[in-house]
Every structure is written in structure tokens, then in C-alpha cells.
Amino acid sequence: MWLNEGFASYMEYLGADAVCPELKTLDQFVVQELQNVFHLDSLKSSHQISVAVNNSDEINYIFDRISYGKGATIIRMMEHFLTSKVFRKGLTNYLQERKYSSAEQDDLWSALTEQAYEDGIFDGNMTIKEIMDTWTLQTGYPVVTAIRNETSLILKQERFLIGGKSEDKNSTLWWLPITLKGQYDNMLTKIWMKAEQEIVIDFNRDPSFWFLVNVNQTGYYRVNYDIENWQLLTKELNSRSGFKNFDPKNRAQLLDDALNLASAGYLDYDMAMNVTRYLVHEREYVPWRAAFNSFDFLYAIFSHSGQFDKFKDYMLYLLDGLYKEITFNETPNDATLKIYMRMDMLWRACQLGKLECVQESLKQFNKWQFTINPDKENVISPNLRGIVYCNAIKSGSQSEWDFAWQRYLNTDVGSEKELLMSGLGCSREPWILYRYLEWAITEGSGIRKQDSVRVFSAVSSTIVGQHISYSFLKANWNKIKKYMGSSLMLFTGIVRECISTYPSQEELTDIKQFVKSKSDDLSSASRVIQQLVEQGEANLEWKKRNFDKIVRWLSSFRG
Incomplete structure (x- = not known):
């Protein structure tokens, strides 16, 4: 199954890049796919790509981010x-033969191995099966630690776990394609870690020059460095x-x-x-997309504390120049990635309470609210509607909520219904949110049964709504x-959305007691x-281990 879905997912990016290279879809792959799946795959409860299914109910849960x-x-x-040439020739041979x-996957491995031998990519001691079985038949992925030692470089691998270092470092090892580049190198160095815990290679570079491992993040692994190299990389990044x-792609990799x-305890948070x-x-x-993914985690942690102002001030400092350059003002010639940037940036700026952002959202929503025929004349840009709807409903009154609800009932456009459904969950009024959840499980309310999960997701996405949705779940379980x-999939989806992964002890x-019951x-x-429970446990441990450190760093930061 994973071969079918994995290939389909990857080919989406290759196809789009071939037709519209200006979209930089192969760059986007790093943050949309690779880094996105890292988090789930760093849990002990993750699963192999190639996994046995014991009953029909389990099939749906294999169709996840891992596959x-x-x-x-x-x-x-x-x-x-x-190399692309060998890969495509081997793939063509496989498709012709089969x-x-x-x-099954071994048939593909054989075809690719034969082509790799034919083109001199592999010697006679390597096979695709030997390499790829370590990725498809094992759970998780590694972190490679690179330590410079005079004229050599020590590379070590171990499984990366969100909860910290594994006690049994030798239990899981991968075949790793290592790519390496020094600060002034013109060529990549390519070597293999052949399911070895540690290797040492020659590396005669000036110790005052930085080096980079996993160039363009083509390998599915994280990279840690000795403290000196982290300092050199950070110095280079922070120079003008x-x-x-x-x-x-490598800037995204370094951030992520x-x-x-x-977060997992491999590196000091100050660094x-x-x-x-x-x-x-x-x-x-x-x-920025990579940074937002990690900052969203910090936002969730700090928004449940009395130190949120420190995180907020730092984030608004980082966003200030970007906000002034991009703002809400769209032009017909905006590149696609600029549109994406605007959407992501404005969402965070408004979420952090940036006054201009919230005011502009209200202004645009109210302008729409008072048009003669709002169902046919929506003056808000389609790209910005999710941001405007949410922040206007969050900052507004029942009037804004009721107006949006009526638009939801009146529209026949599926994408517009989804945006309005999400925005309606942004209200800060508990009674409105309880009513919204009640309507989500009531026949004839206007919310289709298959959309109920989206309603619970919208309500659970806010600090106010998270507690309300979990309370509602417990009180209305049987209903x-x-x-x-x-529809077990929908029911499980509601449960998943209601369980917080940022709980107190x-x-x-x-x-734990509730799900056990x-x-x-x-x-x-x-x-x-x-x-979900493992994520909650890991986040609690994270807060105990790291929260005070970050508070101190934020308190001492001077822009």
C-alpha cells in the first residue's frame, strides 16, 4: 500500500515542478512532507511503513502520514x-516487467538494483533491498551526530525520539546516504553509513570553517553537530x-x-x-514554513502560561519587517509562494494579537457584513478569508457569529463552507461553542454528519475551545x-480532536483514565x-525540562 500512496504523493511534486518550476514544489516538499512526518515518526508508538493489518478496522489507520x-x-x-537517471530507468524496467x-516491494528493489549495477552506481556488495529494508521494516528514523576531530569527522547514528535519547542505541540502525559539504567546498562528499553505529572519515578542513551534513535535506534523518560547528553555522546565518x-532547503533544515x-534534549535551547x-x-x-511549524509548538506551550508576553514580543519582533513588506495588500502579479507566505504570516500575526492585523480583519469582515447581498458579493480575498473569518469572529460579538453561520447555511460552495466552519470555531463565547458542538451531532441542524469532525477540530484549535470540546466529549459520549x-472513522476523529496534547499533569x-474506561x-x-497520550506525556516532560530555559533566553533577548 505504501508504495502506491508514497509514489503518488512524490509524483505530485515532481509533476508540478515539471509544469511550473516557479512554484518551487521540490523545495516545498521538505517542509510539507519530510519535516511534517518527522514529528509523528519520532514517537515510540509510530509504525513501520510496511505493516501487517490484523482486521478490516485497522486498514483506515494505516492511511496516515507514515504511509x-x-x-x-x-x-x-x-x-x-x-541519481534521477538510474532511478527512472530502473522504475521503467520494473513497470514493464510487472x-x-x-x-511487491522486493520486485521494485530488484529492478532498481539491477539498474544500479548496470550504471555503476553500486558495487557488487550493495542492494536496494538491504538498504531500503532498514527504512520500510523498521520504525522511526535516525539522528546523525557529526563531530569534528582534528583531521577527521566522526559520524554516529541513533534513533531520534521526541522524548529524548533512546536507552538502547544499538537496537535500530539504518543504511544512511551521507552528503557532506564544507564552507568553501565546490563538490559534495558522498559516503554510506552501512547500518553502522559509528564511522570515521577523513575531513581535513580549517576548523574555523563550518560544514553541513545532509545537503538539501535529501536524506530522511536529522543532523546534530559539535557545539563549535553549531556556533559557526549560527554566526553565518545571523550575519546580514x-x-x-x-x-x-538547508535553512529550513537548520531551523527544524x-x-x-x-526539544528532545540533544541540543541546548540557547543554541x-x-x-x-x-x-x-x-x-x-x-x-519560514519550517520555523512556523516549530513556533506553533512553542505558542501552544506558552499560551497556557503566564510568560506568553515574552514569546509574543519575540515573535512579533521577527515578523515585523515581513508584515510591513507583505501586509494584506494583494496584487494580481503576486507569486504563489508570496501568497502562501502572506497567509501563514498573517495567521500568526493575528494569532499573536498584532493590533493592525486584527483591526484589518474586522474591517474587512464588517465591510462584507454590511453589503446588500453578502451571499453573492464577498469583498474578502479568497486567500485571506480563513484569517479574516476567524479573527473577526474571535474579536467580534454574537452578531459576527450569526452572520457567518447564515452564510454557511446559504452557500453551496464546498471550500467556502469549510472556511466558515473553521472560522465559527474561533469564538471566545463558551455558550456559542457548546451550541456549535451540539449542532454538530444533531440531525437537521445544517451540519452534515461527515463534517462533524471539522466542527470539533475548529473548536478544539483554540485555548478556550479545547477544554470545552473535551468536556463535551465526556458528557455526550454515548450520544x-x-x-x-x-462510521468508526468519524467517531475516532472526534475523539482525536478533543484530546489535548498540551495537558497539565x-x-x-x-x-488516561477516560480513554481506559x-x-x-x-x-x-x-x-x-x-x-495522542504519548505526545501529551512528551509535551509535559518538555515543559519541565525546557520551559524555564526558554523564558530566561527570551527575557535576556535584545533585538
């Missing part, structure tokens, strides 16, 4: 270490134009790796936060279950529930 995102990512990695018949010496390595300082000069979408009937204990109803979704 799609990780599948696409390791196929991309394979194309890079084979047409009109069934196939030095960050441009790194490809946008640094913040996640720090990771110092890496983010350069963003005040960054104008490319892909690095929700009865309303969803045989008391809330986590309650969640409902274990019979959730038997086929046990992996999903286990992942």
Missing part, C-alpha cells in the same frame, strides 16, 4: 542516492547576508533540526533559539457514538489514542 509522507520521502531519498501482474550562503533537537534570530532578515517561504453509528491523568469503544483506534 504517505514517509513513503514519499524515502522514495525521494532513493532517487537522490541512485505490467498486468501483481507486485550570510544566511544566503545556504540553500533555502535545531529546534527539534533542543536553537540563537539560530532563529536570523529570521528577522529571511524572506523566503520555505525556511456522539450513537449519532455516528457505524492533572488533565493527562484524567485523559472507553477502551472497548476505541479498540481499533488504540494506536491513534496511544500516539
Whole structure:
């Protein structure tokens, strides 16, 4: 199954790049697929790509980010270490040989190995099966630690876990295609870690020059460095134009790796936060997208604390120049990535309470609200409607909510219904949110049964709504279950949205007790529930270990 879905996911990006290279879809792949799946795959409760299914109910839960995102990512990695030419020739041979018949992954591995031998990419001691079985038949992915030692470089691998270093470092090892480049190197160095815990290679470079591993993040692994190299990389990033010496994909990689390595305890948070300082000069979408992914985690943590103002001030400092350049003002000639940047940036700016952003959202919503025929004359840009709807309803009164609800009932456009449905969950009025959830499980309310999960997701996405949705779930369990009937996927989806992954210790204990009491109803979704609980536990441990450190860094930061 993963071969089908993984190839389909990867080919979407290759096809789009062939037709519209200006979209930079292959750059976007790094943040939309590779880094996106990293988080789920760093849980102990993750699963192999190639996994056995014990009953029909389990099938739906295999169609997750592991099958799609990780599948696409390791196929991309394979194309890079084979070269595109060899990969495509081998793939063509495989399709010709297996047409009109069934196939399994070993058939593809054989075809690619034969082509790699023919073109001299592999010697006789390597096979695709030996390499790729470590990726498809094992759970997780590694972190490679690179330590410079005089004229050599030590490379070590171990499984990366969100909760910190594994106690059994030797239990899981991968075949790793290592790409390496020094600050002034003109050529890439390419070597293999052949399921070895540690290798040492010659590396005669000036110790005052930085080096980079996993160039363009073509490999499915994180990279940690010795402290001296992290300092050199950070210095280069934070020089006025030095960050441009790194490809946008590698800037995204450095941000994502640094913040996640720090989160898991592999790197000091002071170093990771110092890496983010350069963003005040960054104008490319892909690095910012990587940063937003990690900052969203910090937002969720800090928004549940009395130290939120410190995080907010730092974020608004980083966003200030970007906001002034992009704002709400669209032009017909805006590049696609600029549109994406505007949407992501405005969402965070308004979320952080930037006054101009919130006021503009209200202004545009109210202008729409008072048009003669709002169902036919929506003056808000389609690209900005999600931002405007949410912030106007969040900052407005019942009047804004009722207006949006009526537009939801009146529109026949599916995408508009989805935007309005999400925006309606942004209200800060508890009674409105309780009523909205009630309507989501009531026949004839105007909300289709298949859209109920989206309503619970919208309500749960806010601090106010998270507690309300979980309380509602517990109080209405049997009613929700009865309303969803045989649709186990929808029922599990509602449960997933209502369980917070940022709980207090008391809330986590309650969640564990509650899901245990409902274990019979959730038997086929046990992996999903286990992942949610594990994320909650990891986030609690993270707060104990790192929260005060980041507060101190934010308190001492001077822009």
C-alpha cells in the first residue's frame, strides 16, 4: 500500500515542478512532507511503513502520514542516492516487467538494483533491498551526530525520539546516504553509513570553517553537530547576508533540526533559539514554513502560561519587517509562494494579537457584513478569508457569529463552507461553542454528519475551545457514538480532536483514565489514542525540562 500512496504523493511534486518550476514544489516538499512526518515518526508508538493489518478496522489507520509522507520521502531519498537517471530507468524496467501482474516491494528493489549495477552506481556488495529494508521494516528514523576531530569527522547514528535519547542505541540502525559539504567546498562528499553505529572519515578542513551534513535535506534523518560547528553555522546565518550562503532547503533544515533537537534534549535551547534570530532578515517561504511549524509548538506551550508576553514580543519582533513588506495588500502579479507566505504570516500575526492585523480583519469582515447581498458579493480575498473569518469572529460579538453561520447555511460552495466552519470555531463565547458542538451531532441542524469532525477540530484549535470540546466529549459520549453509528472513522476523529496534547499533569491523568474506561469503544483506534497520550506525556516532560530555559533566553533577548 505504501508504495502506491508514497509514489503518488512524490509524483505530485515532481509533476508540478515539471509544469511550473516557479512554484518551487521540490523545495516545498521538505517542509510539507519530510519535516511534517518527522514529528509523528519520532514517537515510540509510530509504525513501520510496511505493516501487517490484523482486521478490516485497522486498514483506515494505516492511511496516515507514515504511509504517505514517509513513503514519499524515502522514495525521494532513493532517487537522490541512485541519481534521477538510474532511478527512472530502473522504475521503467520494473513497470514493464510487472505490467498486468501483481507486485511487491522486493520486485521494485530488484529492478532498481539491477539498474544500479548496470550504471555503476553500486558495487557488487550493495542492494536496494538491504538498504531500503532498514527504512520500510523498521520504525522511526535516525539522528546523525557529526563531530569534528582534528583531521577527521566522526559520524554516529541513533534513533531520534521526541522524548529524548533512546536507552538502547544499538537496537535500530539504518543504511544512511551521507552528503557532506564544507564552507568553501565546490563538490559534495558522498559516503554510506552501512547500518553502522559509528564511522570515521577523513575531513581535513580549517576548523574555523563550518560544514553541513545532509545537503538539501535529501536524506530522511536529522543532523546534530559539535557545539563549535553549531556556533559557526549560527554566526553565518545571523550575519546580514550570510544566511544566503545556504540553500533555502538547508535553512529550513537548520531551523527544524535545531529546534527539534533542543526539544528532545540533544541540543541546548540557547543554541536553537540563537539560530532563529536570523529570521528577522529571511524572506523566503520555505525556511519560514519550517520555523512556523516549530513556533506553533512553542505558542501552544506558552499560551497556557503566564510568560506568553515574552514569546509574543519575540515573535512579533521577527515578523515585523515581513508584515510591513507583505501586509494584506494583494496584487494580481503576486507569486504563489508570496501568497502562501502572506497567509501563514498573517495567521500568526493575528494569532499573536498584532493590533493592525486584527483591526484589518474586522474591517474587512464588517465591510462584507454590511453589503446588500453578502451571499453573492464577498469583498474578502479568497486567500485571506480563513484569517479574516476567524479573527473577526474571535474579536467580534454574537452578531459576527450569526452572520457567518447564515452564510454557511446559504452557500453551496464546498471550500467556502469549510472556511466558515473553521472560522465559527474561533469564538471566545463558551455558550456559542457548546451550541456549535451540539449542532454538530444533531440531525437537521445544517451540519452534515461527515463534517462533524471539522466542527470539533475548529473548536478544539483554540485555548478556550479545547477544554470545552473535551468536556463535551465526556458528557455526550454515548450520544456522539450513537449519532455516528457505524462510521468508526468519524467517531475516532472526534475523539482525536478533543484530546489535548498540551495537558497539565492533572488533565493527562484524567485523559488516561477516560480513554481506559472507553477502551472497548476505541479498540481499533488504540494506536491513534496511544500516539495522542504519548505526545501529551512528551509535551509535559518538555515543559519541565525546557520551559524555564526558554523564558530566561527570551527575557535576556535584545533585538
